[in-house]
Amino acid sequence: MNETVRIKICGVLDPDDAHAAVEAGADLIGLNFVPGSPRCLDLARAEEIAQRVEGRAERVAIFRDADPLEVERVLRRVPLERVQFHGSETEEEVESVDLPVIKALAGADRVAASEFPGAILLLDHPGHSGGSGEPWDWSAASDLLELGYDLILAGGLDAENVGGAIASLGGLLPWGVDVASGVESDDHRKDPERVRAFVEAVRNPVAGG
Numbered sequence: 001m002n003e004t005v006r007i008k009i010c011g012v013l014d015p016d017d018a019h020a021a022v023e024a025g026a027d028l029i030g031l032n033f034v035p036g037s038p039r040c041l042d043l044a045r046a047e048e049i050a051q052r053v054e055g056r057a058e059r060v061a062i063f064r065d066a067d068p069l070e071v072e073r074v075l076r077r078v079p080l081e082r083v084q085f086h087g088s089e090t091e092e093e094v095e096s097v098d099l100p101v102i103k104a105l106a107g108a109d110r111v112a113a114s115e116f117p118g119a120i121l122l123l124d125h126p127g128h129s130g131g132s133g134e135p136w137d138w139s140a141a142s143d144l145l146e147l148g149y150d151l152i153l154a155g156g157l158d159a160e161n162v163g164g165a166i167a168s169l170g171g172l173l174p175w176g177v178d179v180a181s182g183v184e185s186d187d188h189r190k191d192p193e194r195v196r197a198f199v200e201a202v203r204n205p206v207a208g209g
Contacts, residue, residue: 005166006176007202008060008152009183009195011039015052017190024192025199028058028176030084033066033074038188039180046078060084060102071097084122091115102152108140113149120175125155135161139168150175158182159197163205177202 009021010030018029031046032039041049050059058081061074065087075083075097084102085094094101094116103119105112107126121144125136135156144151151174153165162177183194 003203005173005202006152007199008176008178009180009190010060010062010154010178011037011180011184011188012049013039013041013045013189015048017192018049018053018057020192021190021195022053022057024196025203026057026195028060028082029053030060030062030178030180031078031080032062033070034062034064034086043074043077046074050079054079058082062086065089068093068096075099086122086124094119104154107136108144110144110147113144113147120150120152122152122154122178138165139170141174142169142172145169145172145174152176152178154178156182157198159194159201162198163201166202166205 006027007025008028008030009026011032012018012021012029021029031041031049034040053059059079060082061078061080062084063071063086080099082100082102083097084104086104094103095118101119102122103116104122104124106124108123113121123141125134138153141151141153153174157165157177157179179198183190183198185191
C-alpha cells in the first residue's frame, strides 16, 4: 500500500465537499483565489471550508499573478498551511510569503525548477492552464525527481490514470498528486465517489491501474 504520496484535492467549492475529501483520505485541500476561474472562492466561503477541515488536512491557497496585497488580505482572513502560486511569480515573490510554498510549473522544466529551490514544485500540463483536465507525459517528471526535487504531479489526473502516472516515474515517488476536474461533477463540485476512487487508486496503484 502506498501511503507516502500526498493527495491534494484542488478547487474545492463547498465545506461538505472538503469534509468528504478528507474522510476519503485527502491530505491537502486547495482553495482557489484566481479571478475568472470557475472555482474561485470569496473569503467567506473559503473561511467556511478551511474551518470545516481544520486539523485534519493542510489548507492551500491558490493564486495566479496576484497583487501581493491581495495575497496578504487572504492570508489574514483564512487559516492556511500553504500557498500555491500558479502564475509567472518570481523567486522573490515566492519567498516573500511566510508559509511553505507550492510553485506550479508548465511541465518538467529543469531551468524553471532551478529558480525555486525552496518550494515544492507542482508540474502541470506544459501547454494548458491549471484545471484544464488535459493529460500529459507525466514520466517526464522522473528527471527532476532524480535531481532531488519534491514534486506534485498534476494535469489531467483521475482515478483511471493516476496509478499509471505514478508507475511511469520508474520507482521514484512524487511528493504528491493533485486533482481538480478529474473528481468533479458538471458544476465543479467534487463528487465523493470519484474522490474515493482517486484516493484508492493512489494508495493501491496496482488495483487502481
